[in-house]
Amino acid sequence: NHFLLRISEKSNLNAFLEVFEKEAIERARQLDDARSAGAPLGKLHGVVIGLKDVISYQNHTLSASSKMLAKYTAVYNATVVDRLLKEGAIIIGRQNCDEFAMGSSSEHSAYGAVLNDADHTRVPGGSSGGSAVAVQAGLCMVSLGSDTGGSVRQPADFCGVIGLKPSYGRISRYGLIAYASTFDQIGIFSSTVPDAALVLEVIAGEDQMDSTVSQAPVEAYSQLLAPAVKADKKYKLAYFRQALEHPSLDPEIKSAITGLIERLIAQGHTVTPIEFELLDYVVPTYYVLTTAEASTNLSRYDGVKFGHQTAAECSDLTEFYKRNRSEGFGKEVKKRIMLGTFVLSAFYFDAYFAKAQQIRRLLQEKSAEIFNNFDALISPNAPCVAFKLGEKQADATEMYLADIYTVFANLVGIPGISLPLFRNNDGIPFGIQLMSDQLKELSLLTLSDQLM
Numbered sequence: 001n002h003f004l005l006r007i008s009e010k011s012n013l014n015a016f017l018e019v020f021e022k023e024a025i026e027r028a029r030q031l032d033d034a035r036s037a038g039a040p041l042g043k044l045h046g047v048v049i050g051l052k053d054v055i056s057y058q059n060h061t062l063s064a065s066s067k068m069l070a071k072y073t074a075v076y077n078a079t080v081v082d083r084l085l086k087e088g089a090i091i092i093g094r095q096n097c098d099e100f101a102m103g104s105s106s107e108h109s110a111y112g113a114v115l116n117d118a119d120h121t122r123v124p125g126g127s128s129g130g131s132a133v134a135v136q137a138g139l140c141m142v143s144l145g146s147d148t149g150g151s152v153r154q155p156a157d158f159c160g161v162i163g164l165k166p167s168y169g170r171i172s173r174y175g176l177i178a179y180a181s182t183f184d185q186i187g188i189f190s191s192t193v194p195d196a197a198l199v200l201e202v203i204a205g206e207d208q209m210d211s212t213v214s215q216a217p218v219e220a221y222s223q224l225l226a227p228a229v230k231a232d233k234k235y236k237l238a239y240f241r242q243a244l245e246h247p248s249l250d251p252e253i254k255s256a257i258t259g260l261i262e263r264l265i266a267q268g269h270t271v272t273p274i275e276f277e278l279l280d281y282v283v284p285t286y287y288v289l290t291t292a293e294a295s296t297n298l299s300r301y302d303g304v305k306f307g308h309q310t311a312a313e314c315s316d317l318t319e320f321y322k323r324n325r326s327e328g329f330g331k332e333v334k335k336r337i338m339l340g341t342f343v344l345s346a347f348y349f350d351a352y353f354a355k356a357q358q359i360r361r362l363l364q365e366k367s368a369e370i371f372n373n374f375d376a377l378i379s380p381n382a383p384c385v386a387f388k389l390g391e392k393q394a395d396a397t398e399m400y401l402a403d404i405y406t407v408f409a410n411l412v413g414i415p416g417i418s419l420p421l422f423r424n425n426d427g428i429p430f431g432i433q434l435m436s437d438q439l440k441e442l443s444l445l446t447l448s449d450q451l452m
């Protein structure tokens, strides 16, 4: 009842597309009855969780914030949903985001923009903006989002909450609507590091339904919940020199991170600047590869297999497909499908797609080399704090370039977390990003907990 009331008081934020009111209350009652009857409690007993509307929850609408799927009802549960429910979570609703998770501001939703609760004239970041705002504004305890190129870490940064993107393959993607399958990963928004750790422990791990999930055992991340474990370990940290010196980086963010680095050194950690000549290649590489994968993944939305069907009379099947797709998809999604189709076309394949794959390989080598020598990388999450609604709408390239600090982790498959450590002079939150080697979530979370 508390969260339902908060959601209705804060409905102007447009964080939720649908609230499962009756169902959530009924579920809470059942859980409480089970508790009274002495049944064993799940690890997430009574925890109120929201889902970005790209995660499949059986018998509920699953729209990807698109007109294309406005009438689509999920026919099965995502693996993460099954695991949450099994441990006693209450799913309270589905959350607004950029259409098909494409964007950095949550302005590309067919159901209106999401507002940042720190300042209602600003965006919450994206694409998982509704999920970040829901935790920021206390509309639920935890949200699940998805992160293909920063969509959990950047909105967490803009809203002042924790945002964890685990390693590629740590969490099953079964039941997650695909944007770019070799990049996509489900992530967690929470108010504390131990909360994120506990939810990760529940949803991570091997799954018959997704062959890309790692078979590595899930570590006991929730041991972080025991305050006695709050370690005082000394870490070997690094940062990319080019990242902190990048001309696009807001000086206030730069000085906050520089100050943090000095404090970390004073506390006995080592923090080493390392060279990263490829920094300016990460965004183009990301957009070539993800649009290519998107053009393939989104071909199923043709109005026959899935999605919106036009009401217009069509002379043949091709026209029918065209109308369905033209009416169902928004502008940003169409642009990416066309870009992806272009880079995959026979004539341009070598110039774009093949080159981008080569750069991805170089980045993976770089990442392996870094984590042979260091425990974690420190970085900004974004070059700027939450910007004004509409401010970057006119210049798509500028919006894409703002992904410069987050896409590296997805290109190489490593985990990253956004920690809300600062506020600027206008009171707008921002934080830092930490990244570690693949499947080193426990070490990443332990370090994060130490810094918070």
Ligand code: GLN
Pocket: 101, 102, 103, 104, 126, 127, 146, 147, 148, 149, 150, 151, 152, 179, 290, 403
């Ligand atoms: N902002 C990035 C994009 O627009 C990231 C999206 C995501 O992680 N889903 O593609």
